[in-house]
Amino acid sequence: MAAASVKELIGQNEQAETACDPQINQKKKQKKNNVAVTDVEDSIEQNEQLEIVCDSPMNPQKKKEQEEEDMQLSDLIETFRSISESEKHWECRRDFIFRNYDDYEDPHVDQLLALSMVWANHVFLGCRYDEVLLEKVKEMAEGIVVEDAPVFKTRDELIKQKR
Structure with missing residues (x-):
């Protein structure tokens, strides 16, 4: 008051x-x-x-240089595809690598590739990993849409369901 x-x-x-x-x-x-x-x-x-x-339009020279860098990166990332990967798996893993490449440039590209495989194995094959590692790769993969991803159940869940 x-x-x-x-x-x-x-x-x-x-x-x-x-x-x-x-x-x-x-x-x-x-x-x-x-x-x-x-x-x-x-x-x-x-x-x-x-x-x-x-x-202001991008300088034509800079634009051309940017396109060339993007093509080189795309070509480099294509070399990371495994022979056994299906097109569907590769598209998702390639997106994962593209999204995170700037954070893991040389000499850390191998670490990025390992993380991409952890994520792909978890999503497509149902592999389980340490919770901290899974949280990290899930965060890195945030926004990647996986169509028709398989759903996996653990042995314990299957036994519980039968009872």
Whole structure:
């Protein structure tokens, strides 16, 4: 209640000031208008700068270099496919590798490949691993959609179901 009283007193004080001196009221309005105009002008300037950055086309040379790098990476990742992998398994594992390649560049690519196999074996073959490891690969694979993934039951689940 004390806070409301203070606000009321401040409001009354401002009303009394503007009633006694009309110039104070006019100065306050000008100040508010100047702040509003300044904010609007700053906002417009920021938007124009953003448009310049967003609308500027990529340098053709840089674009070509980026495409070449992407092709080289794609070709490199294709070499990681196992002979025994089906197209479905490879597509998912390739996505896993692409998503995480930047975090495991040379000399850590072997670690990434091992993690991709752990994830693929867990998803497609039902292999079980340490919980910490599974959490890590699941996090790394977040967003990868696996269509028609098999559902596996443990021996304990099967025995429990028969009873």
